[in-house]
Amino acid sequence: MAKEGDTFSDSEEKLPKGMLALCPLIITVLLINIKRNGENIVHLETGLFIGTLLTILLMHHFIQKEELIADIGVAMKSSVISITNTCAVVGFGGVVKAALAFPAVVNAMTNIPGPATSGVALGTMVIAGICGSASGGLGIAAPLLGPVFLAKGVGVGAIARIMAISSSSLDSLPHNGYIVTVTNGVCNETHKDAYGAVFKLTVIVPLLATVLAVILFTLFPNLP
Incomplete structure (x- = not known):
């Protein structure tokens, strides 16, 4: 920008x-x-x-040879930042899962009034947001929420698709490791200058897609 x-x-x-x-x-x-x-x-x-x-x-x-050596140095520095941020996010997700309050959060997500599909979406979004990672959130949400909503009659395909879409919304909040790496480490920008456009693209758009998925799988639960 x-x-x-x-x-x-x-x-x-x-x-x-x-x-x-x-x-x-x-x-x-x-x-x-x-x-x-x-x-x-x-x-x-x-x-x-x-x-x-x-x-x-x-x-x-x-x-140019000099530029190549300099670029390799920058790449090594960026790789360390990326690895550190990713490890921090994964570790944070593990700590959150082990917290005493986490079962209460999961219980609240599985007992939301309304269609069960909305519970799948909201639960996955919240967990992914806490972890700051779509993959980390899915890794926690799928084994915890999946069986609960299967027992409520939600199809496996619907659960998988809603989780996959909804996990990509709140995962990219400012504390997301990838956002921090790209914004600060790669682009040398600040969240103040860069995050507004990122928020629109990686939070608002997936949220709209999640709402659409919930509506479709609520109205047509047997969609392929």
């Missing part, structure tokens, strides 16, 4: 063609998604490393 005083101009820098620039990314995605008997043939770390080496080989005409 442009700030007051920012100016932009076309760069005369020689850049690689679009398809050449996409090749390392495409190959990396393919490598880390090739499976045999349900297991990845190439581990994620290995695939990313191969993609990085391929990028350097293909782009060496466009990369």
Whole structure:
């Protein structure tokens, strides 16, 4: 997002063609998604490393040695920040789950008046928001809330889809590890300047999608 005083101009820098620039990314995605008997043939770390080496080989005409060394240093710093933030969020979720008040929160979520599907959505949203992570919230919400709402007659497909959609709403509140990493560590921005647009895109839009999912699965519980 442009700030007051920012100016932009076309760069005369020689850049690689679009398809050449996409090749390392495409190959990396393919490598880390090739499976045999349900297991990845190439581990994620290995695939990313191969993609990085391929990028350097293909782009060496466009990369200055000094810039490459500086970029590697920045990448290492950013990786430490990312790992630290992710570990902090996962650890926070574990502490929340172990808190004495957590069962009371779960009980309140499973006894919300109205359609059971709204309870699935709200419960998952709250847990994901507390954890600051969609995946972390799902990891806690699915085994806790899933059996409860299955017993109330909500279909497995409806539960899975509503949880998947709703977990992506309140998970990206300001304390989310990824938001902190990208805003502060990668973009060198502040939450004050950057979070407004992020909130609209990653909280408001998924919330609207969650409401739509709840309405559809309430009216048509057997949707595929």
